[in-house]
C-alpha cells in the first residue's frame with residue numbers, strides 16, 4: 183500500500199460519540215433494505231464497511247446525512263437527531279462531508295469554485311477566505327495547479343481528490359466515503375487512498391465503504407461486514423481478516439481476497 | 442535475402458499534394474461528385490437554382506423605388522424594361538414604412554418608441570454579456586450612436602434627446618467602474634419603457650415599480666421567520682394586491698398633487714413591429730422565470746403545487762394560442778375585480794407569456810431530467826438548501842442544456858405575435874399589410890410587403906439564434 187509508514191500518533195479514538203444509530207430500519211417500498219442497525223461511532227474512529235453488492239452499504243451511510251430517509255429507529259449525528267426537521271438536517275449536512283463513487287463534481291464550475299461554493303453560501307465565509315481555504319486543501323490533495331480548470335479536464339483520480347478537498351472545505355467533523363475508488367484505474371486508486379490515509383492520520387472520523395482491504399488493514403480500527411441489510415460481523419481489522427467468525431464473512435473474504 | 446537493417450540518409454522535403462488532393466478539385470469531387478447519385482443531385486440542384494434565379498432576378502433588378510402608386514410602378518417598369526417585364530415596387534415601402542414600424546403611433550411622438558428601442562439594448566446588454574466590459578462598452582456605445590442619429594431624425598424634443606444621451610453616457614462610465622451595477626438599469630427599464638410607449642403621468646411607472654418593492658420588502662421581512670417559499674408567495678400576493686387595488690388610486694392622487702408626464706398614446710394606435718416587439722420582448726422576459734418556476738413545481742414533492750403546475754401546463758399546451766387570445770377578455774375578467782377594463786395589449790401580453798411559459802416549462806423539465814442524480818445529491822450533501830441548490834447547481838446546468846430549445850421557443854413566440862391580428866391588433870404581417878393594400882394606390886401589391894416584413898423578422902430571429910450559439914460556446918465547460 184502506501185510507501186511511508188503510517189503515522190498513528192494522532193489516530194486517537196476518543197470517548198465522545200460521533201454517530202449513534204439505534205434500532206434503525208429502512209424500507210424501499212416493501213423491500214426491507216436496512217434491518218435493525220445498531221452502531222456507535224466514536225470521534226476519531228476509522229470504520230470500513232464492506233459486504234456483497236446490494237447489501238445496503240451505500241444506503242446505510244447515505245442515511246447518516248439524510249440523503250436517504252429511515253423509517254424506524256434513531257440516528258444521532260454529533261448530538262443532533264435526524265428527523266424531518268430541516269434545520270437539523272442542514273446542521274448535520276454541514277458537519278458531515280461525503281465523497282461519492284462518481285465524484286459528482288459540478289461540471290459548470292471551476293475546481294476552485296467547486297470548493298468555495300458551499301463555504302460561501304452555507305457557511306457565509308467571505309469569498310477571499312473561502313478561496314484561501316480551498317487552495318489550502320487543494321495543496322493538501324496535491325493539485326493546487328488545477329484550481330482554475332474545469333472538472334471535465336481532470337483525470338478520474340484528480341477529480342476524486344478534488345471531491346475530497348471540496349468536502350474538507352466545509353471543515354466537516356465526519357467524512358463519509360461511498361466506494362471512492364471503484365470508478366478508478368489502479369494507478370489512480372493509489373493517489374486517492376494516499377489522500378484518505380493522510381486524512382486518517384490527522385484524526386478525522388471516517389466511515390468508508392470500500393473493497394480496498396489493504397486500506398482497511400492499514401487504517402481502519404474497525405471493519406463492519408454487512409449482508410442482506412444487516413450488520414453481520416464487526417471487529418478490528420486483524421481479527422476480522424485473520425479470524426472471521428461468521429460463515430458469510432468467510433465466504434465473502436474468500437471471494438474478495440481470492441483464496 | 443532482404444537486409445533487415447535500414448537507415449535513411451536523406452530526409453524528404455514536404456511536397457505539394459497532387460492536384461486531385463487539393464483545393465477546388467478535391468473539394469468538388471468530395472462534396473458534389475462523389476458518386477453517381479450525388480452527381481445527379483448536384484446537377485438537379487444547379488438546374489433548380491438556375492431556374493429560380495432566372496425567374497426572380499428580373500423582378501429584383503427592375504425594382505422601382507420612386508413612385509406614387511402601384512400603377513405608376515408598373516408604368517415605370519414597362520418603360521424601362523419593356524412590355525410584359527415584372528419588377529418589384531419598393532416605392533410602397535418607401536411611402537408606408539412607418540406603418541410597418543409604428544402602426545398609427547402619432548408621428549410627432551415616434552421618438553419615444555425609438556428611444557425605448559435603443560435603451561432596450563442597454564438594458565439587455567448586462568444580462569446577455571454579463572461582466573464583459575469590452576462588449577458592454579461596445580453595445581452601449583452603439584446604443585448612444587443609434588439614439589444620437591435616430592432621435593435627431595425623429596425630431597425628439599431637445600430635453601429627451603439630451604437626457605437619453607446623458608443616460609447612456611452615464612451607463613458607459615458605470616461599466617468602467619462597476620459593470621455589475623448596470624443591472625439596476627435593467628431592473629427599472631420595463632417601467633421606463635412602458636411609460637415611454639404609453640405615456641401618461643410620471644407616477645404611473647414609479648407606482649407600478651413600487652409593487653416590486655412591496656414584493657421584495659415583504660419577502661425580506663418574512664424570510665427569516667417563514668422560510669423562502671412561503672414569504673415569496675406572500676410577497677407576490679401583496680404585490681398583485683398592490684397592482685390591482687392600490688396602484689390606480691395612488692397614482693391618481695400623486696398625479697393630482699404633482700403633475701407632469703408624457704402625452705398619452707392609446708393601445709389601438711400601436712401597430713407593426715412596435716407592437717410585435719413590445720409583445721415579444723415582454724413575453725420573453727417574463728415567460729422564462731415563470732417557465733422555470735413551473736418546471737420546478739412540476740418536479741415538486743408537494744402534491745398540490747405539482748398538480749397545479751401540471752394542470753396549468755397541460756391546459757395551456759392543449760389549447761391553440763388563438764383560442765386563448767379570443768377568450769382573453771373573458772378568462773381574465775373572471776379573475777379580476779369587476780369593473781377593471783384591461784388594456785388589450787396587456788391582455789395579449791399576459792396570454793402570450795403564459796403560453797410560452799408552459800412550453801418553456803416542458804423544455805426546462807427536459808434539461809432538469811438530463812442532470813444526473815449525483816448533482817442533486819452532491820448539492821444536498823454539501824448542505825445547500827433547495828433554492829440555493831437549484832440556483833447555483835441545478836438550473837445553471839439544466840438551462841445550459843436547454844438553450845437551443847429555449848431559444849427555439851422564444852423565436853416561435855416572437856413569430857406568434859403576428860397572431861394578434863386575430864384579435865384586431867395591427868401586427869406587421871397581416872394587419873399593416875391589409876391596411877396598405879386597402880389603399881387605392883397600392884391595391885394589388887403582393888410580394889413586397891411580405892418580403893419586407895419577412896426580412897425584418899428573419900434578422901431578429903437570426904440574431905437570437907446566433908446569440909444562442911454564442912452562449913452555448915461560451916458556457917461549454919464539460920470538455921467532452
Ligand SMILES: Nc1ncnc2c1ncn2[C@@H]1O[C@H](COP(=O)(O)OP(=O)(O)OP(=O)(O)O)[C@@H](O)[C@H]1O
Nearest residue numbers: 210211213215233234235236237238239240241242
Ligand atoms: N432508490 C431505490 N429504490 C429501491 N430500491 C433500492 C434503491 N436504492 C437501492 N435499492 C436497493 O437496495 C439494496 C441496497 O442498495 P445499496 O445501494 O445500499 O447496496 P450496496 O451495498 O451499496 O451495493 P453496491 O456494492 O453494489 O454499491 C439493493 O438491493 C438495491 O437494489
Ligand SMILES: [Mg+2]
Nearest residue numbers: 239240241361
Ligand atoms: Mg453502493
